[in-house]
Amino acid sequence: MTGRNRTDRIMVSCLLLQALVAAPATAEGVDGLQRAPVAAVTQDALGQKGDQNTQTALFLPFDAQTGIAAFWSGPDFIVVADQPVPAMMRASGGTGVFSGLTVTVLDYATLLRIPLPQHPALRLSRQKEGWQLQAPESAFLQKKDGQTALAPSAAAGGGVASTSASAPVPAATSTTTAPATSASAGSSSPSSSSTATLSFTGAASLHTITAQPAPGYVLFPLQQPGHEFELPDPATGARLLIATSRTASGGVAQAQHAVGYSVRPTLEGVVVEADADQIVMQGAAKGAVLHAVSLHPVPVGLPLPEQGVEASRQKDWQWFGLQEASPATLAAEREEKLAALAKASPGQKKAATFAAAQAAFASGAFQKAAALLADMPETTPDSGSASAAGSATLRPEIALRAASALLAGNLKGAQALAAPEWISLPEFHLWQGLYGLYAGQNSQRTAILLAAGFAQAQRYPAPLRDRIVPAMALYIARYGTPATVRTMEPLPDGPAYDLPRALLQAREGKTETARVALENLTASDDAQRAAIARTEIVRLMQDADLIAPDMAADVYRKLLKGENGASPAPADIRTLTAVGLAHALIRNGEPKVALSVLEGLQPSADVPEDVLAEAYRAALYRLVFNGASTSLGLPPGSEEELSVTQRTALVAQGLPHVPDGAEKAKLLLGYGRLLLEAGHADTAATAFSQAIAMQADPQARAEGEELLAQAAMQAHQLALAQMALDHAVSPLMPDDLAARKAYDAARVAQARGETEKAQALLAHDESDAGLDLRGQLYEADHRWADAVLVVGRLASRGLPQDGALTEAQRALAFRLATDAAAARDWETLHRLKDWLAGRTLGRERDALFTLLLRQMPRSPASH
Numbered sequence: 094m095t096g097r098n099r100t101d102r103i104m105v106s107c108l109l110l111q112a113l114v115a116a117p118a119t120a121e122g123v124d125g126l127q128r129a130p131v132a133a134v135t136q137d138a139l140g141q142k143g144d145q146n147t148q149t150a151l152f153l154p155f156d157a158q159t160g161i162a163a164f165w166s167g168p169d170f171i172v173v174a175d176q177p178v179p180a181m182m183r184a185s186g187g188t189g190v191f192s193g194l195t196v197t198v199l200d201y202a203t204l205l206r207i208p209l210p211q212h213p214a215l216r217l218s219r220q221k222e223g224w225q226l227q228a229p230e231s232a233f234l235q236k237k238d239g240q241t242a243l244a245p246s247a248a249a250g251g252g253v254a255s256t257s258a259s260a261p262v263p264a265a266t267s268t269t270t271a272p273a274t275s276a277s278a279g280s281s282s283p284s285s286s287s288t289a290t291l292s293f294t295g296a297a298s299l300h301t302i303t304a305q306p307a308p309g310y311v312l313f314p315l316q317q318p319g320h321e322f323e324l325p326d327p328a329t330g331a332r333l334l335i336a337t338s339r340t341a342s343g344g345v346a347q348a349q350h351a352v353g354y355s356v357r358p359t360l361e362g363v364v365v366e367a368d369a370d371q372i373v374m375q376g377a378a379k380g381a382v383l384h385a386v387s388l389h390p391v392p393v394g395l396p397l398p399e400q401g402v403e404a405s406r407q408k409d410w411q412w413f414g415l416q417e418a419s420p421a422t423l424a425a426e427r428e429e430k431l432a433a434l435a436k437a438s439p440g441q442k443k444a445a446t447f448a449a450a451q452a453a454f455a456s457g458a459f460q461k462a463a464a465l466l467a468d469m470p471e472t473t474p475d476s477g478s479a480s481a482a483g484s485a486t487l488r489p490e491i492a493l494r495a496a497s498a499l500l501a502g503n504l505k506g507a508q509a510l511a512a513p514e515w516i517s518l519p520e521f522h523l524w525q526g527l528y529g530l531y532a533g534q535n536s537q538r539t540a541i542l543l544a545a546g547f548a549q550a551q552r553y554p555a556p557l558r559d560r561i562v563p564a565m566a567l568y569i570a571r572y573g574t575p576a577t578v579r580t581m582e583p584l585p586d587g588p589a590y591d592l593p594r595a596l597l598q599a600r601e602g603k604t605e606t607a608r609v610a611l612e613n614l615t616a617s618d619d620a621q622r623a624a625i626a627r628t629e630i631v632r633l634m635q636d637a638d639l640i641a642p643d644m645a646a647d648v649y650r651k652l653l654k655g656e657n658g659a660s661p662a663p664a665d666i667r668t669l670t671a672v673g674l675a676h677a678l679i680r681n682g683e684p685k686v687a688l689s690v691l692e693g694l695q696p697s698a699d700v701p702e703d704v705l706a707e708a709y710r711a712a713l714y715r716l717v718f719n720g721a722s723t724s725l726g727l728p729p730g731s732e733e734e735l736s737v738t739q740r741t742a743l744v745a746q747g748l749p750h751v752p753d754g755a756e757k758a759k760l761l762l763g764y765g766r767l768l769l770e771a772g773h774a775d776t777a778a779t780a781f782s783q784a785i786a787m788q789a790d791p792q793a794r795a796e797g798e799e800l801l802a803q804a805a806m807q808a809h810q811l812a813l814a815q816m817a818l819d820h821a822v823s824p825l826m827p828d829d830l831a832a833r834k835a836y837d838a839a840r841v842a843q844a845r846g847e848t849e850k851a852q853a854l855l856a857h858d859e860s861d862a863g864l865d866l867r868g869q870l871y872e873a874d875h876r877w878a879d880a881v882l883v884v885g886r887l888a889s890r891g892l893p894q895d896g897a898l899t900e901a902q903r904a905l906a907f908r909l910a911t912d913a914a915a916a917r918d919w920e921t922l923h924r925l926k927d928w929l930a931g932r933t934l935g936r937e938r939d940a941l942f943t944l945l946l947r948q949m950p951r952s953p954a955s956h
Contacts, residue, residue: 149189160319160337162362167328168210300343325789336381414451457556533696544577649674717763774807877916
């Protein structure tokens with residue numbers, strides 16, 4: 094390399110000058126290996142006792158539409174905002190107590206992490222243009238419960254704000270009661286000061302979040318709720334469900350524990366540690382709702398109503414006007430109700446309209462029912478009623494209006510079914526599942542709701558049953574787990590179930606049986622069923638390796654265009670076909686084209702949001718790890734010719750389509766490596782920080798922190814590199830990762846001029862990188878004899894006994910020669926000459942090496 098050649102020339106010139114005057118090497122003058130300048134280090138620790146600079150405030154520029162949650166995670170205080178705020182990146186580093194602040198901006202959130210191992214009392218207040226986090230004005234160290242804590246002095250912390258108490262963070266308290274009974278404080282309307290701190294035993298907090306149990310769920314009321322999302326706990330990796338607040342709510346005062354989850358104390362918002370995967374958090378108009386989604390859910394909230402009553406007495410039958418009658422009888426009743434509506438007086442109009450809509454719905458005339466209800470005014474509940482939130486949703490007209498709109502194809506009109514209050518009525522879980530099906534919501538949760546209501550739907554009158562059960566069966570067959578699939582056994586007879594039956598046969602490994610069944614269905618009179626069968630048969634054959642990826646892609650394209658006699662795929666099937674095309678392109682080594690196919694697609698009944706996200710993830714995985722072509726069984730030369738810059742640009746565009754989590758974290762680690770390869774260290778550091786925030790596994794987090802340290806060093810951010818190395822801990826850290834961490838720490842120490850510390854860190858590192866850095870450190874200190882020993886070991890590995898030398902090997906040989914000459918180690922220089930046996934180091938280096946050899950005594954010196 095040009096820089097290395099220049100260094101070689103400078104070093105040799107200096108050595109020749111030293112030999113001419115027959116004087117030992119000195120530490121003065123320019124030798125090309127002088128000590129690197131010491132970089133300024135950002136303080137990242139709390140001030141000590143007696144520090145006069147303890148008054149600290151951190152302003153968080155989150156607008157009124159951005160919700161936050163704030164809580165402790167081990168030694169760190171965490172603030173999470175539910176919007177990406179790139180401007181916060183400039184706050185990293187902080188000052189005073191907050192000097193260790195790091196900010197990670199995710200696609201849909203902003204994460205602030207402040208190391209405060211002494212857990213000072215903090216105050217969080219809502220300002221006009223954001224939030225302000227404050228530490229005590231002055232602090233002193235005190236002993237409490239055997240632990241040292243930073244606490245407010247009598248002068249600074251003795252007063253109590255009008256809405257809160259200024260107190261140390263309480264320890265998590267164990268209780269055996271449900272959230273409803275373990276909460277210690279009620280809630281009230283927020284005061285004008287909008288200030289909140291964690292309350293503690295004995296503090297009169299006027300403003301806290303108190304869990305409110307209901308049948309099947311727990312509501313955490315928030316005056317202005319933000320958004321809900323998941324993040325792993327930075328300290329433990331535990332799964333955290335976080336609900337933010339856009340205004341001061343006072344947070345959760347005490348820890349609360351229940352089956353499958355626990356509620357953490359917070360300074361703001363709600364944070365639930367979910368032990369069971371089935372525990373989920375959902376947004377509601379009045380706050381955040383915690384519940385369980387499973388065929389066998391853990392108890393959350395109050396007990397649900399008993400399910401032993403006969404169907405006709407359940408609310409879905411009563412509110413929808415269902416009855417056990419033949420389709421002809423139901424149609425006749427519909428006509429009778431419509432006739433009665435036409436004759437109704439103005440005072441009877443509303444009741445007659447609702448009765449006619451019920452009869453239309455029960456008879457399968459869903460469009461008619463929706464049209465009738467669209468003309469009927471909604472009833473507004475008493476806003477002063479304590480149960481207004483529930484009654485606004487759980488009413489017969491709202492239920493019938495939403496269900497009719499859903500089956501009439503009006504998804505917007507069915508949004509009421511997404512309200513969490515329906516959880517308290519088990520008979521409406523099925524309808525929440527149907528809404529999730531048509532809205533393209535998460536496939537696993539939707540399949541569970543549909544499976545749990547499958548038997549219920551089969552008992553509905555024929556017009557309603559025949560409309561919803563085939564769609565439910567197809568969805569469960571396509572996306573359900575083995576447990577949810579078993580709820581359909583035996584699958585009903587009839588042609589409406591032939592398609593899900595074929596998909597189940599494919600899942601069972603009966604490929605040929607499924608293929609024949611799907612081929613027969615391609616000739617179906619039902620255009621939609623035939624279109625789905627055509628797409629599914631291509632996927633089946635590709636998954637079974639019966640056709641190559643390029644052939645599958647070609648067939649998918651023809652299905653979308655309607656070539657070879659096939660009619661174009663219907664609009665509601667095109668997404669399914671397009672996603673199949675994208676997967677075929679990915680397997681064929683064309684991820685760029687696959688991303689162009691996916692662009693603009695929206696979740697649908699056939700392609701839920703997580704399935705669409707998986708297609709994006711597969712394409713991005715191929716772009717990031719395109720060296721996996723052979724392991725994926727792809728033909729040679731099938732990979733798209735894309736530069737690193739093109740690949741990183743495509744990945745950056747696609748990442749927002751992949752939900753946060755461990756899979757995205759893996760993508761981000763690979764993306765960060767690509768960015769480092771392209772020389773974009775700052776952007777790589779951002780990608781690594783995002784990956785760490787999403788990764789729950791301690792070892793994976795430690796690997797991410799080590800990569801972050803590498804990127805930070807390349808970006809000359811030594812404080813960030815050191816912080817990342819401090820966080821890179823894992824109970825079972827592999828030896829290679831531990832060695833890389835030690836090497837990185839040594840590089841940071843070297844950059845700071847801490848040579849002895851760097852040498853100590855590398856004392857047992859015999860890797861090539863470790864020996865190389867140790868040699869650099871000895872060379873920088875002019876400890877030439879030690880440098881010869883270390884670089885000599887490196888050369889003994891890297892220099893072949895015969896054959897031409899690579900450029901790196903030539904540079905290594907010349908480096909050993911110059912170190913040996915500086916140490917006046919003529920024996921090593923002589924051995925190196927014999928080892929090279931006349932092989933060239935390059936014209937310039939050969940000339941300089943000859944000059945060094947001329948200064949060698951006639952008889953090699955012994956040491």
